[in-house]
Amino acid sequence: MKSKKWNIARPNIGAIRSLAKTCGYAPLTAAVLCARGLDTPEKAQTFLAHDLSGLHDPFLLPDMHAAVEAIDNAIANGEHIAVFGDYDVDGITSTCVLVRYLKSRGAACRYYIPDRLSEGYGLNKPALLKLRDSGVSMVITVDSGITAVEEIAYANEIGLKVVVTDHHECKDDLPDAAAVVNPKRTDSTYPFKDLAGVGVVFKLVCALEGPENLEQVVTTYLDLVAVGTIADVMRLQGENRVIVTYGLLLLQQTDNPGLRMLMREAGVETRRMTASVVSFTLAPRINAAGRMGCADEAAQLFLTDSPSHAQEIAALLCCQNKERQNAENEILRQAYEVLQKEYDPQEDRMIVLWGENWHHGVIGIVSSRISDRYGCPTVLISLDGDQGKGSGRSVNGFNLFEALEDSSQYLEKFGGHALAAGLTISRDMLPAFKQSICAYAKKNITEEDLMPVINIDCLISPDDISMESIRELGILEPYGMGNREPIFAIREMTVEEITPISSDRHLKMSLVKGNRRFTAMLFGTGSGGCPVVQGDIVDAAFSLEINHFRNQQTIQLMLKDIRLSDCELERDHYFLSVYSHFINGESLTDSQVNQLYPNRPDLVAVWRHIISQAEDKKLTAPYNTLSRRISYESRQLINIGKLFVCLDVFSESRLLNYHFKNNLLYIRILPFQGKADITKSVVLATLRHRKRQSTAEQQSG
Structure with missing residues (x-):
């Protein structure tokens, strides 16, 4: 810990x-x-505050008037509309809310979610051409599209009208679309910038329906909107607080068969719905579909009106979530095997690992778990042939995107932000990349940066x-x-x-x-x-x-x-100071000599614990935890000073070596043939001499 x-x-x-x-x-x-x-x-x-009066006028969003006009005209003209989504929870719920709404208006409507493994994120030209050839004339992007300048220019060339709804950061050049609705546009005066992608879709539906139908929109869609908002880790203040508060109440008694069956299959149907239940129980099951390359199934779950069909899909998503967990655990197992041998908590400031055919959809989660456990930035790379695709997670205070930028000469491409990023790299560049980015991390991360707060x-x-x-x-x-x-x-x-x-x-x-x-x-x-x-x-x-x-x-x-507590730490500091006095040859009281001197059961207890707990002949532990655990297990009084004396004895006998830094003990067991003779220990002899001196002084006195 x-x-x-x-x-x-x-x-x-x-x-x-x-x-x-x-x-x-x-x-x-x-x-x-x-x-x-x-x-x-x-x-x-x-x-x-969380009442509906906290919802802002949707027409304050840039281009909302243009988006409403374009969509209303397309519906009126009987045009075929495609909602272009994304494979995460925000993207899936965005897609389903808009598709459900458009169909309620009688629109000819379909959706398209790119395959995470083969297509990646966002608009792509082959998909746009496929949609056009199938009769689609308008594409509405959800949770994506704001940076797709080239792709939307291509859509215009092949006769597709595009409306962009997104919530991601904008670049200087906006795409040439019929409308670009995004609260983060530089020219946006919208009062709340932190809507999720599904939140922007909700505002679009509110605008299309008008203020007189706000309550109907809320009761029809806010359960899904809340799920997407929570899953995308949006700031739960302001407008999002209103959305999520109402959405959770609706989720408790949802009429959406997919949501109801997912809650049943996940075992939370009778629980009070909270953001935590959504984050840790529902969202992973929805996300699993996209991570395993089956995002369409998650979308179908929320679009079907058939309870039996919804139950089948919900059960399937739970199975896919188990497959995701199994893939994740296998990568973790392989990663931990390497880290036990190679990771040096004293020196290493960053972890970079790669493996053959690690599942692209889960390496980001595994990076996050490793980063949390070791408290440092982590990049995992899945190798397939001559190429690797990687995903990284960082810690507060270290900008992972800038780190990748510093080592970009070794990468084919990369992207992301301060705390999460992705990359593509050639296999033969891996060693040079690892050396480069780890050197950058060592230069830019302090030990304090790595301490969780x-x-x-x-x-x-x-x-x-x-x-x-x-x-x-x-x-x-x-x-x-x-x-x-x-x-x-x-x-x-x-x-x-x-x-x-x-x-x-x-x-x-x-x-x-x-x-x-x-x-x-x-x-x-x-x-x-x-x-x-x-x-x-x-x-x-x-x-x-x-x-x-x-x-x-x-x-x-x-x-x-x-x-x-401080009282325990003060006791530890006292015994450390006694040990320090002994090592420096300073005088000790009779009591202090006895506090440091280990008898045979003490030495046996310390050695047995080290042998049993070491992994790959190494043990790293907080010094005060180690002494207490040995004391508790063996029922011997092993204070910190006595623990260090025991370690010194074993070190003299070439059974192990150790060092002590930042309150951590780093112990390495050495290869040894035969039986060690600790009776020749200089440390024990010195303590015995002091005990005799003390006894003699008492007798002469």
């Missing part, structure tokens, strides 16, 4: 009390609002936590980008119990402070990666949840981080 930097907000107590009194918010809710700068009634109420809204006490206070936090929902779930912290809790669950993939803990005992869940970390052991005094950072199980409701702390 990687150490995190805690940024703890310290909001003004007076402002919290004032906000709670004036607006009637619970103290915990008011504390979160103040921590986020929403410390006046006006600011808080503006942020939390956790933003904590406020320190609280156990008495601040109740069922009622957790329920009242619900007015802050929906959570997502720009409105993360509140995180709190409590200092100096005692770890009473740690229980591995789900085959040791997660941990359940019992944490105690005063007369309050809490169940705490730590997901994604097994017992081997846990930084604390039973009996430790810890600080915990967590979100709050009410767990419903067998008709009972209990409070759960959902741990975001757990670390040793």
Whole structure:
């Protein structure tokens, strides 16, 4: 478990009390609002507002009048319209909302979603020609098209009218389309820039229907619009907050057979719909279709009116999601095998790996998982013949696009942004590219850059936590980008119990402070990666949840981080200083000599733990976690100073070597034939001599 930097907000107590009194918010809710700068009634109420009056006039979007006129004319003239979409959740929901709407108007309409694996993202000339030859005269792009200047010029040449709706960043030159609707156009005066692609489509439908039909548009389409907005990780403020709040309510009782059957197959049909459920349960299943090259099936799911057909497709998407997970896990397995042998956490600032025929559709997810685990930028490249296609993910503070630009002489093409990018490279350029971009990363990334940051809204006490206070936090929902779930912290809790669950993939803990005992869940970390052991005094950072199980409701702390409290660290620092005095030949008290001197069971416990936990003869661990884990497992008193003495003894005997940097111990087991004789250890002899000296002095005194 990687150490995190805690940024703890310290909001003004007076402002919290004032906000709670004036607006009637619970103290915990008011504390979160103040921590986020929403410390006046006006600011808080503006942020939390989510009624339909918060939706802006769609005709404020650039070219909206032209888009409405072009589409109305095409429908009136009986023209065949194609909606050109994208293969991710935003693109699929955008496509389905617009197709459903156009068909409700009686339009002759079809859709086209490019194949992720063979066509890639966005408009392409062969697809446009195919559409034209099939009788299409108008193409409406959704979630794409804003940079397709050349492709839209080609569409004009072959007689296709194009309307662009998109939300991606614009270049200087806009495509020559009948209309280009995008809130991020440089000439846009639209009040909200952060709509998803499906959000722009929603505004288009609102414009086509007129303000008198707004409520009908909302109730008909906002469930799908919310799913696409959440899945595309849009900022859940302003207009998006309105869209997602209403959309989640509609999703709970949706009339769309595809959404209903997907929720049933995913096992969440009876759960309260939240942004988290969409993000972690529904969106991956929709995305899986596009990643595995079957985005058409996901679109059909939301376009069919047949519950039985929807059920078949939903089951298929869940199967494809399992296939995606299997492909992802296999790439992860291969990547971890290489990293165990080659990755040096002291020196490496970036990870670049490649493999034969890794699935193009999932290497981006795997890059993200590796980046999260190792806390550094990661690029994975799938090789097929002489060419490789790569996908990278970065960390805050390191611009991956600029890094690729610096090594562009080795690439055939690349694109993306600061935190995510893609590339194409020739096989023979891989070693030079890796050397170049890793050198760039080493020069531009500091150790502090690689430390994950956790933003904590406020320190609280156990008495601040109740069922009622957790329920009242619900007015802050929906959570997502720009409105993360509140995180709190409590200092100096005692770890009473740690229980591995789900085959040791997660941990359940019992944490105690005063007369309050809490169940705490730590997901994604097994017992081997846990930084604390039973009996430790810890600080915990967590979100709050009410767990419903067998008709009972209990409070759960959902741990975001757990670390040793200052009192434990002070104890560690004391034993480190005693060890330092010993190594430097300084005088020690009798008690200090005894604290450092390891008996045979101590040495056995340390050696057995290192042997059992080392991978490929290497073990890296936080020094204080290592000493505590050995103590807990062996029931021997192994403080940090004594641990270092044991390591020195083994190092003298050429059983291992180790070094200590940034609170981490790096241990490497050495090849050894025969049986080591630790009785000749100079370290042990020196400590024994000091013990005898101390005893003699006591007797003579």
